[in-house]
Amino acid sequence: MADENENEKMDNENQKPEKMFTLKKWNAVAMWSWDVECDTCAICRVQVMDACLRCQAESKKDSYGKQDCVVVWGECNHSFHYCCMSLWVKQNNRCPLCQQEWSIQRMGK
Amino acid sequence: MSTPARRRLMRDFKRLQEDPPTGVSGAPTDNNIMIWNAVIFGPHDTPFEDGTFKLTIEFTEEYPNKPPTVRFVSHMFHPNVYADGGICLDILQNRWSPTYDVSAILTSIQSLLSDPNPNSPANSMAAQLYKENRREYEKRVKACVEQSFID
Ligand SMILES: [Zn+2]
Ligand SMILES: [Zn+2]
Ligand SMILES: [Zn+2]
Numbered sequence: 001m002a003d004e005n006e007n008e009k010m011d012n013e014n015q016k017p018e019k020m021f022t023l024k025k026w027n028a029v030a031m032w033s034w035d036v037e038c039d040t041c042a043i044c045r046v047q048v049m050d051a052c053l054r055c056q057a058e059s060k061k062d063s064y065g066k067q068d069c070v071v072v073w074g075e076c077n078h079s080f081h082y083c084c085m086s087l088w089v090k091q092n093n094r095c096p097l098c099q100q101e102w103s104i105q106r107m108g109k
Numbered sequence: 110m111s112t113p114a115r116r117r118l119m120r121d122f123k124r125l126q127e128d129p130p131t132g133v134s135g136a137p138t139d140n141n142i143m144i145w146n147a148v149i150f151g152p153h154d155t156p157f158e159d160g161t162f163k164l165t166i167e168f169t170e171e172y173p174n175k176p177p178t179v180r181f182v183s184h185m186f187h188p189n190v191y192a193d194g195g196i197c198l199d200i201l202q203n204r205w206s207p208t209y210d211v212s213a214i215l216t217s218i219q220s221l222l223s224d225p226n227p228n229s230p231a232n233s234m235a236a237q238l239y240k241e242n243r244r245e246y247e248k249r250v251k252a253c254v255e256q257s258f259i260d
Contacts, residue, residue: 042207056116
């Protein structure tokens, strides 16, 4: 009996590292929400997954406008609404966040 | 009529209210969201301390792709502020980025008060005194601070 109790104690102790692991997971959650923050278009301040301010102001029907307004990623990995960025690069072909020369890596949703 | 520039300014205002930077405040005028009134409090440990400096900010429909025109209404004695209140600050001219908002503009101007750039002077007298006679510079700035209470 005494031995079994001893074993249980050992088990409990073995669980401690697992708790440490849970804490690490908490960190990961915080990182994730930070990423979401970065998904806001820094030019118009609307989430890149939503239509940009210009499309919101101009679109006759919301759902239709949303399909047209795509996201563009630069080589620097910064993303913006294509609408917002195409207006800006006309006057200055640099990423407004990191000042690197702007070149499109990909476009889409 | 709600244009993209006006919508963006509504967002700027919301952010300024929800997350107010220390030492600055601003709001659109009652009948026109394209014209704002703002106040910058003189930063601590600078000769501008205790001053309340008023500014106007005028936006165009091209905002945020074009910077607004920012002007001190209060009389200023600063190497980078023109006699008419206009401000010589790179981010309001050639280094403008459409990612800036009112909050960023006001905090940049506030830090310009702490760190003047005497090498691109808008007020050559202020720039010269700042470089060569700091005591006299501070005396002239303090006079502005006192005047800002009356304005
Ligand atoms: Zn956008
Ligand atoms: Zn759009
Ligand atoms: Zn970038």
